[in-house]
């Protein structure tokens with residue numbers, strides 16, 4: 415099979431052929447249905463401590479654009495539903511070709527124009543790859559932020575300004591060392607949905623503690639247009655790089671808010 419993608423001939427409906435777990439019982443994304451979630455007063459805020467990076471790349475890997483520091487950058491995530499410390503690995507985006515689609519998770523069936531994933535791995539493992547393969551839903555902790563069109567996002571501007579430099583698949587640039595990743599995050603990481611799920615792209619491993627924030631981040635229309643100028647490995651606009659929602663089966667979605 416041609417490498418996986420989001421086109422008619424290699425999109426989500428085909429992924430099960432190489433990754434049978436695609437039809438598993440803990441797949442992501444899902445539709446977050448407010449009438450079916452359960453408030454959990456034990457869910458505390460999360461703490462993300464992101465340290466400045468000396469050498470980080472921003473790259474087009476053919477199916478997303480991704481910020482990736484060199485391994486061992488000392489940034490970490492704790493708290494919320496997490497029992498141990500998680501190390502930061504990378505962040506990347508999913509978006510649509512217009513403002514009515516683009517996010518992977520949905521809220522009561524509503525899609526946002528884009529979704530930002532901050533990926534972290536369980537520090538009791540020797541590496542990210544081991545964490546993915548560690549079995550069970552505690553290998554990775556992924557923070558999901560919906561993006562909506564509004565004011566320019568100054569914290570994301572250094573990243574969206576680099577997009578024209580990684581327009582084509584397989585290209586990358588070095589990110590200026592004064593890039594402040596912490597500034598992207600809201601001051602307090604409260605009000606989130608959390609559930610056990612999977613990677614939303616092959617290998618679709620069911621190793622993720624998902625933490626999806628209720629409050630969207632804003633980006634300007636110009637910043638959204640920058641994403642829509644990115645080209646995928648088939649030479650087409652990358653927009654539409656989102657997987658449709660998967661069945662919840664017998665999982666519970668908990669919220670840190672009432």
Ligand SMILES: O=C(NCc1ccccc1)Nc1ccc2c(c1)[B-](O)(O)OC2
Nearest residue numbers: 531533543546556612613614615616617
């Ligand atoms: O890291 C990925 N692949 C490369 C890989 C390397 C080593 C072992 C397995 C996989 N994928 C991936 C990681 C995290 C997330 C997603 C995809 B996402 O669902 O898009 O948002 C969260």
Ligand SMILES: [Zn+2]
Nearest residue numbers: 506508531614
């Ligand atoms: Zn993602």
